[in-house]
Amino acid sequence: MDSVSISEVSKKYIYKGKAHLVVDEISFDIRPGEIFGLLGVNGAGKTTTIKMISGLTIPDSGTVRIFGLDPSNSKTQKLIGTILEGNRNLYWQLTALENLVYFGVLKGMSIAAARKKGAALMEEFQFDQYKDLLVQNMSRGMQQKLAIKVALMHEPKVLILDEPTLGLDVPTKDFFSRFISDIAKNMGISILLTSHDLEFVGRTSNSFGVIQNGKLVKYGKMQELNAWIDDSGYRVILADELGGDEAKQLEKFGGKVIQENHANFLVSKEHLYQFLDAVKPANIINIKSLANDLEELLLNTRLEK
């Protein structure tokens, strides 16, 4: 049985007397041990979707099932661990271990069981030396590591992580990618993670979905994501617009020119250095790879080959 199954789920919010459809008939499933990455730009509907899966928001229509059960049911809640937007589920004036015990008890564990499980989690994830450190004295990365342990205290079968990499540096992000993969593989937990970071989601998840304006516009396995990502070139953005002739001259480097305040070029990998030479002395304000860029994926950017 799928651990998470959502079918044609929709949600609208009323704002200033007007209804806004923010999740529009979304369907997907997550199996035990699978990591599902949900991508989308700001306001796309990711948090609303995961709140419905967590049982914190009721859909207007469609169904959400966790192992066949309604997520708002108290029995189902025991199967779910959630971290909403970073480390909000920690008490800053308690130590690491006190947080684990407190939240374990809140999820229905006895104090003795919560102490035992808390100590075991500290040891298992090499956090023992920090057990007496107050959360307020921890770095953001440490708080995030602790927040995941808190979510694992009651041994959930489904773990929901909203933006787990927000504000984390590159090595800590690497740690999280491995950590999330390990707990899915070793504990058979289904993981749903949301992120703006296509590169992180790409290397951490086994499957993924892209939400745009509340609709799931892409849904599939890694191979399908790879097919949609274009790694054949770069977008180069100049500080100013170029004259028509200049732009035409540069277009022969395999790209196309979009002039909207800035000249904006798509340049193939093989022509990049020639292009940079030809564009001198124009002021370049940004060069980005088309691969691993969520906006480029959503724009369906592809260079002619």
Ligand SMILES: Nc1ncnc2c1ncn2[C@@H]1O[C@H](COP(=O)(O)OP(=O)(O)OP(=O)(O)O)[C@@H](O)[C@H]1O
């Ligand atoms: N309680 C609410 N009342 C009214 N509108 C809401 C409410 N919660 C969310 N929205 C709106 O729903 C839309 C989707 O929001 P949501 O938080 O799900 O997006 P998101 O993809 O998680 O965005 P972000 O990446 O910025 O966190 C946004 O336009 C937001 O303003």
